[in-house]
Amino acid sequence: MKNVLEIKNLKKIYHTKTHETLAVEDFSFDVNDGEFIAIVGPSGCGKSTILSVLCGLEEKSDGEIKFNSNTKIGYMLQQDSLFEWRNILDNCLLGLEINKTLNEESKMRVIKLLTTYGLKDFIYSYPDNLSGGMRQRVALIRTLATNPNLLLLDEPFSALDYQSRLAISDDIYNILRKEKKTMIMVTHDIAEAISMCDKVIVLSDRPARIKSIYNIELENKSTPINNRKDKNFSYYYDKIWKDIDFHV
Amino acid sequence: MYSLEHIKFLKKLKREKLIVTISQLAIFIFFLIIWQLLADLNIINTFIFSSPKKIFETIVGLYKNKNLFSHIWVTVYETIISFSVATILGTFIASLLWWRKRIQKIIEPYLTILNSLPKVALGPMIIIWFGAGIKSIIFMALLISLIITIINVYEGFNSVNENKIKLMKSLGASKYQLFFKLILPNSLNTIISALKINVSMSLIGVIMGEFLVSKKGIGYLILYGSQVFNLSLVISGIFILCVVAAIMYYIVSFIEKRVLKKRY
Numbered sequence: 001m002k003n004v005l006e007i008k009n010l011k012k013i014y015h016t017k018t019h020e021t022l023a024v025e026d027f028s029f030d031v032n033d034g035e036f037i038a039i040v041g042p043s044g045c046g047k048s049t050i051l052s053v054l055c056g057l058e059e060k061s062d063g064e065i066k067f068n069s070n071t072k073i074g075y076m077l078q079q080d081s082l083f084e085w086r087n088i089l090d091n092c093l094l095g096l097e098i099n100k101t102l103n104e105e106s107k108m109r110v111i112k113l114l115t116t117y118g119l120k121d122f123i124y125s126y127p128d129n130l131s132g133g134m135r136q137r138v139a140l141i142r143t144l145a146t147n148p149n150l151l152l153l154d155e156p157f158s159a160l161d162y163q164s165r166l167a168i169s170d171d172i173y174n175i176l177r178k179e180k181k182t183m184i185m186v187t188h189d190i191a192e193a194i195s196m197c198d199k200v201i202v203l204s205d206r207p208a209r210i211k212s213i214y215n216i217e218l219e220n221k222s223t224p225i226n227n228r229k230d231k232n233f234s235y236y237y238d239k240i241w242k243d244i245d246f247h248v
Numbered sequence: 249m250y251s252l253e254h255i256k257f258l259k260k261l262k263r264e265k266l267i268v269t270i271s272q273l274a275i276f277i278f279f280l281i282i283w284q285l286l287a288d289l290n291i292i293n294t295f296i297f298s299s300p301k302k303i304f305e306t307i308v309g310l311y312k313n314k315n316l317f318s319h320i321w322v323t324v325y326e327t328i329i330s331f332s333v334a335t336i337l338g339t340f341i342a343s344l345l346w347w348r349k350r351i352q353k354i355i356e357p358y359l360t361i362l363n364s365l366p367k368v369a370l371g372p373m374i375i376i377w378f379g380a381g382i383k384s385i386i387f388m389a390l391l392i393s394l395i396i397t398i399i400n401v402y403e404g405f406n407s408v409n410e411n412k413i414k415l416m417k418s419l420g421a422s423k424y425q426l427f428f429k430l431i432l433p434n435s436l437n438t439i440i441s442a443l444k445i446n447v448s449m450s451l452i453g454v455i456m457g458e459f460l461v462s463k464k465g466i467g468y469l470i471l472y473g474s475q476v477f478n479l480s481l482v483i484s485g486i487f488i489l490c491v492v493a494a495i496m497y498y499i500v501s502f503i504e505k506r507v508l509k510k511r512y
Contacts, residue, residue, distance in 0.1 A: 011270040035347070055418055056418075057414065057417055057418055077411055077414060077415060077418075078411075079409075079411040081411045081412045081414075081415045083412070083430070083433070083434070085433050085434075094419060094429070095419045096409075097425075097429070098416070098419045098420055098421045098425050098429070099419070099420055134497065146419070
């Protein structure tokens with residue numbers, strides 16, 4: 001397997017008028033093609049910062065980020081941020097419009113994605129008419145529309161209620177596996193991390209440093225919902241739980 | 249087919265609406281009757297307070313002299329011009345301020361001062377600069393509605409959800425794309441409600457302008473009436489103004505509904 005991404009000694013400092021905050025330090029990690037990776041850590045430790053830096057929304061302070069030459073990034077946020085004045089199809093075409101690759105062919109691909117993943121009847125609906133889980137699925141397809149191979153998901157399910165959350169994480173897992181994507185996901189939900197990913201990176205409290213990395217080896221690797229019932233699941237859960245410094 | 253209960257429910261809604269409308273009309277008619285009665289019984293002095301009958305006669309007189317609609321037209325014309333210019337120019341300037349945040353920071357105190365300044369104070373100066381004509385009136389109305397448009401629309405631009413901006417940036421949007429694909433369409437609601445405020449602001453400005461300089465228009469009618477102590481003319485002018493203001497407001501509301509309906 002080849003590396004999609006190599007990160008060496010990544011460092012990020014935030015500046016404000018009165019403060020200088022070290023958010024991430026000494027973060028080194030390689031990502032292989034097709035891997036699903038979760039980053040967990042105490043809240044406010046700087047998990048999301050790593051994704052923001054990776055996709056270029058923020059500049060790194062120091063360190064090295066090396067992408068494989070044909071890596072294309074897709075970024076998905078916690079809020080679906082669908083535009084209320086665009087219908088579902090037009091929302092999904094946003095990325096193509098922006099990088100000026102919208103043509104009949106790419107449009108057909110997006111329509112196919114929407115059809116494949118159960119949104120056929122909603123192509124011309126407006127976001128207001130969709131449930132939270134469906135909106136999140138639309139947000140994923142909007143991210144997939146530009147055909148990225150590396151997906152960065154920033155707490156993609158935390159705005160949803162528990163039921164939809166389980167269902168949609170199953171959905172999204174299947175979509176990403178089927179489309180053979182590589183994924184890095186930031187979450188505060190340990191169970192979600194173990195059930196969806198191949199590797200879990202545990203970060204320390206701020207400034208975020210890598211505390212431990214777990215290769216998740218389950219007896220019967222299956223979909224996220226089934227993975228939660230696996231024998232080894234609780235083993236990892238306990239381990240990671242202990243690794244995270246919780247402050248109450 | 250609706251169920252019986254639903255039909256009942258609809259009937260109730262309809263009845264409620266009818267009661268409200270009838271009551272609204274009744275208040276107006278009741279007011280007119282009392283006024284006329286007081287005038288007929290000589291309890292109020294019709295020279296000062298006029299009466300519905302006299303006002304009606306005044307308006308009919310204006311109509312017969314072929315003056316009524318030319319006065320209304322002048323005022324409406326001036327309002328439409330200042331309203332359109334204020335909306336377009338205001339949105340444009342607000343866009344500029346959004347585009348170059350630094351300009352916004354620099355001119356902010358000036359905008360605030362201009363906004364809180366009672367524009368009528370500038371009247372005498374405006375007359376000297378633009379002459380005693382329609383230019384002065386439009387400029388006056390523009391001053392009143394332009395600044396408030398800039399401030400409202402700019403605030404609309406800035407209240408766009410941070411996450412949506414982040415999304416656009418993560419998709420690699422340029423500033424141009426960010427503005428035309430997100431900021432502007434997202435602010436359409438704000439711009440339209442600014443239009444509603446603008447109609448009345450422009451009308452206020454136009455009447456103020458007509459008070460200062462004019463030979464025609466509803467403002468002129470009112471001012472002229474007070475100068476010759478014809479209170480029937482003054483109140484007729486105010487009445488016509490009410491009607492014109494209401495019509496213009498409803499036209500903008502109608503446009504608003506149409507635009508919003510088209511979007512969703």
